[in-house]
Amino acid sequence: MDIFPISLKLKQQICLIVGGGSIAYRKAVLLSQAGAVLHIVAPQIDEQLQQLVKTHQGELFFDVFKPTVLEQPYRLVIAATDQPNVNRHVFEECEARNLLVNSVDDIPHCRFMVPAIVDRAPLLISIASNGTSPVLSRQIRTQLETLIPHGMGKLAKFSGQWRKQVKAHIPNPEQRRIFWEDLYASSLKEQVFNDNLDAANLLIEQALQTWQTPKGEVYLVGAGPGDPELLTLKALRLMQQADVVIYDRLVSEPILNLCRRDAERVYVGKARSNHAVPQEGINALLVEYAQQGKRVCRLKGGDPFIFGRGGEEIQELVDANVTFQVVPGITAASGCSAYAGIPLTHRDYAQSVRFLTGHLKEGSPELPWKELVYENQTLVLYMGLVGLETISQKLIEHGQRPTMPIALISKGTTPEQKVVVGTLADIASKVIEHEIQAPTLTIIGEVVNLREKLKWQ
Structure with missing residues (x-):
């Protein structure tokens, strides 16, 4: 990961844009949508940009950039002129003051990147390529726009209204995550999307009343021969919701990276005459984690039932009365x-x-x-x-x-x-x-x- 993604709260924060043309205007629109107070410095400032700044109670400075401008406590700075030497000068002065700075289309002189954005406020999705391919980022954004319903913003807002009550009822964070995942898999989404908020509130109230500590479960998932694009949709879904991932030597790194990021990972790889964990130990691990109430993804290269000893692992789960699912994979x-x-x-x-x-x-x-x-x-x-x-x-x-x-x-x-x-x-x-x-x-x-x-x- 070349850059660290963050989401800045800029409401009522003073931000500086150096530049007064169309590029500066585009950045100003994004910052104003986030609630920032805009200051613009440029010898000439387009009328459209002036109007935007005035509408959001910002300030205009008709002047060339000077380091003294940075004496203001700016939260971030964007250099958006058509003069590379000016943009570089802005970057150097901001770096000296530890100010977050972005020089538009000038990767070496950027401390942060402005991503392509899918806006479903309060849900926000950003796509960044570390400045290497902004066109590709925008194309991916277009694809996501068609896949993510506009009602997702409503759902995020609705969930936020219940968050405190759910947290009080289910204090365990792992169990609370499972509660929300199960809830989102129910009819809640459609009720909220269609503004049936009374029905949605009733649904979540009933879910809280009937909530019980979840039992553990094991997903025996075939990861295929190596190419992550050969994973099944079901495999990917279960990999994303598992609390623990127990994986073997044949699971490729790109596939492992598709598992839930904060899941516990346990390596049990077996090479010839070198078993990290013997098969009996793997069987016992599956049972142990499941009995702790964990959702366990046993990720196996290829297909678990073709020379993968999946049958042995399932026998152990059956004997221990542990619930399981089997997801076939493309065999080698x-x-x-x-x-x-x-x-x-x-x-x-x-x-x-x-x-x-x-x-x-x-x-x-x-x-x-x-x-x-x-x-x-x-x-x-x-x-x-x-x-x-x-x-x-x-x-x-x-x-x-x-x-x-x-x-x-x-x-x-x-x-x-x-x-x-x-x-x-x-x-x-x-x-x-x-x-x-x-x-x-x-x-x-x-x-x-x-x-x-x-x-x-």
Whole structure:
């Protein structure tokens, strides 16, 4: 995060704008809407800007900028002239006095940025790009304008009127947050949007009367193979409302950052022969947090029910009588193969696909080798990088041709995705040559040959 977002209360605060043209006018409109008292300094000041300042009991100074102007106790200053040397001078003088200063369209000489704004007063949404792309910020603002009902301002105001009473009835802040979340998921929004305030007041009164301490719950959420845009809508919603997020090694940082910002995070990642928390410990953690009344998001890479041990975790929750939800995710086989341009099935090459785990047990994977040696099927191996050479040899020993195509997809669907294609005979040597790292998915079958034609990443 390059800048720290804040919302300033400027009502009745004196703010200075240096400049008297159209740019200064645009900034003056925003500041006046926030209730600021405006002072304008410029040799010439547009008539429209003069009228705005007079309407809001501000002051006009028809003069060039001089440092003595800053002897006034200004809350913030905006340099909005068309002269870069003047704007720079304003910035330097403000910096010397620890005054918040913005030089319009001059990033190096800004102590704060003016964001694009979606105004649903008292609800306010700001979008900032640290000055790098104001047009993009405005486009995002336009998109948000269409998504956020104008009634949200009414809802914010209505909620504020009940805030003190709700706080007195539910002193615990975590429980109070759940109360409001549940309330916003009810018909309250529509009642307020339609100005049915009597019905809305009755609804919130009934909700307070029937309020009970919430029970804990576990959300078993599939985070997909890495690209955050592959998350389901339900996954994102539950990630945003969870009190605790228990996540594994395969959950990418961009996905983790979509979880509720103030949620407690617990890492339980497992790499080969290096388990941060054993599976039994993870199961116990889920139960423990839920029994404390927490809403727990168990965030797992891929899909929790495909080599994710989600079934074991749910068994533990059932035994402990803990409520849970399961949110499927895009499994690595589907996501990584698509991003690599390799269809898992194809009418001309593969009429079946098998998902297998390549984990070694006592030095060798336990797989039904004879069933796997079939020309028109695709094999997908999870966690098979370490045992890849052994797996390739076993398939060849049981009759598979050494020239069968094979693809390794490392860190699939992420910006670091790497795809290496070879054959059963030579793929092991390519792991070292191309420095392939886990997590890596292995695809074996004729469909691999379609990659050159179909790849899009």
